[in-house]
Amino acid sequence: GAVVSQHPSRVICKSGTSVKIECRSLDFQATTMFWYRQFPKQSLMLMATSNEGSKATYEQGVEKDKFLINHASLTLSTLTVTSAHPEDSSFYICSARVPRHIERQETQYFGPGTRLLVL
């Protein structure tokens, strides 16, 4: 399957600071990437859809001004958690959709996740 990477794998920050998480598709160009959040013992929750060259589409209840998404290239999407607070501590996971000309069903492949701890 296709490879998606995330950086950093874990980050600890102070309350009120901003944290940027990178998601890269390593062996394909992805016009669409997705960002998820997962709290302990819970399932993945879709936060937003990141589209290359356009604004992200946020799921209901997700604050777009708090979770800034930039998809400036076909292989990179970034999620910035602004003014992070302890309740933002979570496991953040991205995925990238393989384009149709590579896989007809446009399968999504996931990154390894980034664990954020806000003190």
Next chain:
Amino acid sequence: DAKTTQPPSMDCAEGRAANLPCNHSTISGNEYVYWYRQIHSQGPQYIIHGLKNNETNEMASLIITEDRKSSTLILPHATLRDTAVYYCIVRVEMRGSTLGRLYFGRGTQLTVWP
């Protein structure tokens, strides 16, 4: 997207086949069934997907009933490393659209024991 129902947990002996069921009774004609698994503290791993025909790859087999209201993921020879949460998801196939997103349910915690 259609909702899915999975048992919260299942056990399987190492070396035996693991059969994980999923109900998706409201599935539409153009919705695919996808299976992913998540090993603790890792990102989900793609396993297999199908529309109406049974599918097999190096990881697993997917059996979809004729009415498409349910499916079963089969791991033919489970190993300890197959212990994970398995998610069954239905997704609309949309060309060049932001639809077709994957919404995860609670999945099935499969525990493979020696």
